[in-house]
Amino acid sequence: MSNTIRIALDAMGGDHGPSVVVSGAELALARHPDSTFILFGDQAKIDPLLASHPRLKANSKLVHTDVAVRMDDKPSQALRNGRWKSSMWLAIDAVKKGEADAAVSAGNTGALMAMAKFHLRTMPGIERPAIAAVWPTLKGECIVLDLGASIGADAEHLCDMAVMGSAMARVLFDLDRPTVGLLNIGVEEVKGLEAVREAGRILREQPIPHIDYVGFVEGDDIGRHKADVVVTEGFAGNIALKAAEGTAKQFAEYLRGAIKKSIWSQLGYLLARPAFRMLRDKMDPRKSNGGVFLGLNGVVIKSHGGTDAEGFAAAIDVGYEMVREELLAKIGETVDRHHQDMTAQAAGGAAS
Known part of the structure; x- marks a missing residue:
């Protein structure tokens, strides 16, 4: 692998477009001087921004396109109107052609997933990709997937996500056997949807190398770090993510209101300011911005659409x-080993 990490950016994606993308890339470049960028988007809007960031401009290439996927476009609409020519498609295409090592976009999630799956295809043995992200916990961080790539999942797909998530945890957290749990409405084996119960049976009865399956986990177990990897289907995963983010913002507003209530509370805040600063940093959603599309033949990162420069830089950090860490190759190896083991076990069962 080259010493330089090449990152393709959909400069028109997200609620704020080029202003956040360019500023975020500047922050990321300061953290990773061995990075270079290819920005895809409207040259008239991006050039003036690059002019104010000379270091970034020297380490970037700008490819003009006047087509951008809108945040409210349906995936089919985005594919029909944006294939071959939109800033989102061209960023993914750069990965496909080997011109970039990763693509990052804050654009429409459904459109990004549709384009990435259509163009990059899924790894052998993987039917559907999943969005995985790092989630802050009381003991550090864990990985949660799927956070909204697709709705619904059968047992096989849940097991595939367990394999991919564990490979990501091994890379990010330097763990030999990450603990893996299935998100459910209770920890008892009789509870939950049939697909979840069946996936639990497979993971329990047919052990997978490098996975320490710990059973079902509930929503409040995520923050307690009951597992290094929490697996769920995209509908529940996306709701869990948005609920956690909303709760964090609600708590921050409560705290801000309580501090302003009296002179004594303001004085207490001044005395405890370092502790409040630490709390703010822990709860800052920008720190964990950047979901990885696992299961594709290429690295694609989804940033929150409404994030600021610091948040977009964090998404670039994830891609970097x-x-x-060569995540793609390691996931491929783990998935291949898993499917070989499953085939061998099925053949052994048939023979007996």
Whole structure:
């Protein structure tokens, strides 16, 4: 692998477009000087921004396109109107052609997933990709997937996500056997949807190398770090993510209101300011911004659409680390081993 990490950016994606993308890339470049960028988007809007960031401009290439996927476009609409020519498609295409090592976009999630799956295809043995993200916990961080790539999942897909998530945890957290749990409405084996119960049976009865399956986990177990990897289907995963983010913002507003209530509370805040600063940093959603599309033949990172420069830089950081740690190859190896083991076990069962 080259010493330089090449990252393609959909400069028109997200609620704020080029202003956040360019500023975020500047922050990421300061953290990773061995990065270079290819920005895809409207040259008239991006050039003036690059002019104010000379270091970034020297380490970037700008490819003009006047087509951008809208945040409210349906995936089919985005594919029909944006294939071959939109900033989102061209960023993914750069990965496909080997011109970039990763693509990052804050654009429409459904459109990004549709384009990435259509163009990059899924790894052998993987039917559907999943969005995985790092989730802050009381003991550090865990990985949660799927956070909204697709709705619904059968037992096989849940097991595939367990394999992919564990490979990501091994890379990011330097663990030999990450603990893996299935998100459910209770920890008892008789509870939950049939697909979840069946996936639990497979993971329990047919052990997978490098996975320490710990059973079902509930929503409040995520923050307690009951597992290094929490697996769920995209509908429940996306709701869990948005609920957690909303709760964090609600708590921050409560705290801000309580501090302003009296002179004594304001004085207490001043005395405890370092502790409040630490709390703010822990709860800052920008720190964990950047979902990885696992299961594709390429690294694609989804940033929150409404994030700021610091948040977009964090998404770039995720792409950088995924490439530097060769996540794609390691996931491929783990998935291949898993499916070989499953085939061998099925053949052994048939023979007996």
